[in-house]
Amino acid sequence: MAHCHGSVGLKNIPGGARKIVLAGNPNTGKSVFFNFFTGMYVDVSNYPGTTLEISYGQLGSDVIIDTPGVYGISSFNDEERIARDIILSGDLVINIVDSVHLERDLFLTQQIIDTGVPVIVALNMIDEAERQGLSVDVDLLSDLLGVPVVPTVAVQKKGLNELKEALFTARSGRMTQGLEPLIDRLINRVGGRGEALLILEGDPAVAERHGLQPEGFREEIYLKRRSQVNDMIKHVLKETSRGTSFGNLLGRWMIKPVTGLPLLALALYAMYQIIGVFIAGTVVGITEETIMLEKYEPAVRNIVGHFISEESVPGIILMGEFGVLTMTVTYVLGLLMPLVVGFYLFLSLFEDSGYLPRIATLVDRLLNGIGLNGRGVIPLILGFGCVTMATITTRLLASERERKIAILLLGLTIPCSAQIGVIAGMLAAVDGQLVALYSLVIFMVLVIIGTILNTLLPGKSTDLLIDLPPLRMPRLDNVLKKTGAKSYNFLKEAFPLFALGALIISVFQVSGILVFLQDLMAPLTVGWLKLPQEASTAFIMGIVRRDFGAAGLSNMALAPIQTVAALITITLFVPCIASILIIFKERSKIEASLIWGSSWLVAFLVGGIVSQLYSAFGGDSQSMGVLLVILSFVVITLATVIGCRLASRKKTGEVADRRL
Amino acid sequence: MTLDGVKRGQFFKITSIPDSLVRAQAIRFGIAEGEVVECEEVVPSGPVVIRKNKQLLALGRRLATQIAVTLT
Numbered sequence: 001m002a003h004c005h006g007s008v009g010l011k012n013i014p015g016g017a018r019k020i021v022l023a024g025n026p027n028t029g030k031s032v033f034f035n036f037f038t039g040m041y042v043d044v045s046n047y048p049g050t051t052l053e054i055s056y057g058q059l060g061s062d063v064i065i066d067t068p069g070v071y072g073i074s075s076f077n078d079e080e081r082i083a084r085d086i087i088l089s090g091d092l093v094i095n096i097v098d099s100v101h102l103e104r105d106l107f108l109t110q111q112i113i114d115t116g117v118p119v120i121v122a123l124n125m126i127d128e129a130e131r132q133g134l135s136v137d138v139d140l141l142s143d144l145l146g147v148p149v150v151p152t153v154a155v156q157k158k159g160l161n162e163l164k165e166a167l168f169t170a171r172s173g174r175m176t177q178g179l180e181p182l183i184d185r186l187i188n189r190v191g192g193r194g195e196a197l198l199i200l201e202g203d204p205a206v207a208e209r210h211g212l213q214p215e216g217f218r219e220e221i222y223l224k225r226r227s228q229v230n231d232m233i234k235h236v237l238k239e240t241s242r243g244t245s246f247g248n249l250l251g252r253w254m255i256k257p258v259t260g261l262p263l264l265a266l267a268l269y270a271m272y273q274i275i276g277v278f279i280a281g282t283v284v285g286i287t288e289e290t291i292m293l294e295k296y297e298p299a300v301r302n303i304v305g306h307f308i309s310e311e312s313v314p315g316i317i318l319m320g321e322f323g324v325l326t327m328t329v330t331y332v333l334g335l336l337m338p339l340v341v342g343f344y345l346f347l348s349l350f351e352d353s354g355y356l357p358r359i360a361t362l363v364d365r366l367l368n369g370i371g372l373n374g375r376g377v378i379p380l381i382l383g384f385g386c387v388t389m390a391t392i393t394t395r396l397l398a399s400e401r402e403r404k405i406a407i408l409l410l411g412l413t414i415p416c417s418a419q420i421g422v423i424a425g426m427l428a429a430v431d432g433q434l435v436a437l438y439s440l441v442i443f444m445v446l447v448i449i450g451t452i453l454n455t456l457l458p459g460k461s462t463d464l465l466i467d468l469p470p471l472r473m474p475r476l477d478n479v480l481k482k483t484g485a486k487s488y489n490f491l492k493e494a495f496p497l498f499a500l501g502a503l504i505i506s507v508f509q510v511s512g513i514l515v516f517l518q519d520l521m522a523p524l525t526v527g528w529l530k531l532p533q534e535a536s537t538a539f540i541m542g543i544v545r546r547d548f549g550a551a552g553l554s555n556m557a558l559a560p561i562q563t564v565a566a567l568i569t570i571t572l573f574v575p576c577i578a579s580i581l582i583i584f585k586e587r588s589k590i591e592a593s594l595i596w597g598s599s600w601l602v603a604f605l606v607g608g609i610v611s612q613l614y615s616a617f618g619g620d621s622q623s624m625g626v627l628l629v630i631l632s633f634v635v636i637t638l639a640t641v642i643g644c645r646l647a648s649r650k651k652t653g654e655v656a657d658r659r660l
Numbered sequence: 661m662t663l664d665g666v667k668r669g670q671f672f673k674i675t676s677i678p679d680s681l682v683r684a685q686a687i688r689f690g691i692a693e694g695e696v697v698e699c700e701e702v703v704p705s706g707p708v709v710i711r712k713n714k715q716l717l718a719l720g721r722r723l724a725t726q727i728a729v730t731l732t
Contacts, residue, residue, distance in 0.1 A: 374707070
């Protein structure tokens with residue numbers, strides 16, 4: 001077997017070890033197999049396309065490698081490219097198949113068999129298939145595929161030992177009929193059947209590796225494979241009953257707006273009660289206040305204080321207001337960690353239950369208008385937890401264009417949970433109309449920016465084409481493990497950036513740059529936003545973290561409208577220093593700088609417009625003023641949306657003209 | 661007619677999927693040209709959800725307007 005494919009990029013694989021590859025469609029339970037074989041945990045998800053990190057572990061003297069769940073191998077997306085390269089370089093493939101979705105899953109099985117690699121099939125969730133009235137003739141399936149097939153119920157550990165014992169009975173199966181002559185033509189030129197197959201199927205990357213042009217047989221081969229699989233299904237699968245289960249019904253309700261929106265609202269409300277009220281209030285009260293601020297920070301100051309004076313420059317940097325040892329640790333562990341765990345817990349529940357792709361379907365149309373498809377809802381929701389965490393999650397979006405839009409919207413308009421906490425406290429002091437003003441303005445800014453970006457950026461958002469897996473009751477152990485793994489990964493990625501951010505701001509503080517900036521901003525705050533001079537301090541703090549800024553505002557004596565204008569400005573203000581560092585890491589320097597710069601512009605522009613409009617509309621006659629400001633924003637939003645529609649229609653018209 | 665015009669519960673045959681990439685993905689899901697499938701749900705002016713046996717697939721509205729179908 002060829003071992004020359006360096007593109008797999010895995011380190012530390014011993015020379016003589018065989019590479020055993022776990023492959024399968026999304027949601028087939030691969031993680032459970034991986035855990036069984038290696039004892040290690042791997043993140044799996046019900047949402048197509050979230051496992052990009054490849055896990056591998058030891059199995060005796062061999063190596064077992066996990067791959068992302070895919071429906072086929074080619075170059076359609078990152079998951080497929082990774083799965084393709086790992087499978088092509090593997091010595092043996094364990095193909096996990098979902099017995100309920102044989103028709104879909106066997107396409108991948110047959111494609112893997114066509115690469116010529118030895119295969120063993122695990123027919124998983126055989127119990128669920130039986131419950132749904134399906135019976136599979138395992139022996140016949142094995143005969144038709146030409147490879148061993150082992151029925152399993154992985155979550156109950158059924159069949160796993162049998163699979164392990166049968167592992168090395170894996171063999172090359174029966175190829176798709178009519179494929180042989182095509183492959184024979186290429187095989188000597190490229191040295192492997194798998195490579196030859198993918199070149200025939202028009203895979204540009206594999207063709208390039210061999211200095212060849214991709215060939216145009218994809219459709220022909222796919223159709224042959226499909227009809228062979230359909231034929232197989234006809235013989236091995238018997239459907240004994242067909243009923244509508246409650247799961248099917250609920251799944252349908254989740255997609256229909258009439259029932260889906262209330263269900264989504266209910267889910268979000270539960271999320272708010274648990275994360276926004278219980279975790280942000282009770283839990284953080286203990287972790288941040290009691291543990292970190294009352295116990296941890298004094299202890300650190302006490303210990304470090306023996307060596308360095310608290311008033312010295314290194315002392316301020318280590319344990320001052322923004323200290324690397326004090327603020328960073330308190331913030332990350334005391335405040336952020338409980339919230340992030342809460343959000344990932346919900347995300348994992350949504351993923352494992354199959355709800356997430358249904359939410360994506362429900363909101364697809366709404367998100368199209370701002371240049372995203374339904375999948376974009378995930379980072380946007382996560383942004384309310386932590387914008388930094390959500391920015392990392394944008395990796396699952398299908399195109400660069402969508403990532404660009406999602407990251408800008410996150411950085412600009414979505415307040416994170418820490419910020420919401422402070423903002424909610426301040427809004428509690430003003431009346432309902434002003435709360436509406438605040439929420440509507442932020443929402444409309446999101447719509448305006450998204451619509452404009454969608455019009456200006458070249459290209460189109462990708463279309464939604466998504467598999468809706470069956471609704472399942474999530475397994476608690478899997479949800480918890482996944483939450484743990486994701487939270488840990490987030491902290492690992494974000495902690496150093498929070499520390500760096502704290503360091504930068506401390507340096508600003510001791511060098512006097514902070515005060516200088518505050519003076520510089522005064523005209524903007526007083527003249528344009530109509531706020532007291534001290535408010536500029538809050539905005540400078542907001543550069544570090546917007547909730548610091550908001551907290552700074554809460555100590556000031558502000559009129560209600562000033563409160564709202566200031567909160568709108570601070571919400572739209574630059575993303576916190578950890579987020580922006582992540583954005584720099586994820587995007588180009590130019591794009592990240594543009595996002596940062598435009599946040600200043602948009603924040604002060606919108607905040608100022610609210611203040612100026614309010615005083616222009618008479619100021620004191622309270623209620624009318626607020627209503628008129630809201631109305632003005634509705635008009636601006638509608639004008640933008642309609643203007644952009646017309647502009648893009650004109651643009652597509654021009655393209656059509658050129659084609660003629 | 662095109663896929664965006666079908667109603668819930670209708671069975672129809674997919675006659676053409678113009679985009680070759682979408683066509684390839686559809687073949688993988690077992691929902692290729694020539695297959696008869698059922699409309700599971702239509703989100704008003706949003707995605708169309710189609711079903712073949714136990715397989716559900718949601719397609720965005722713009723994509724649905726490009727796929728030709730005939731009712732059976």
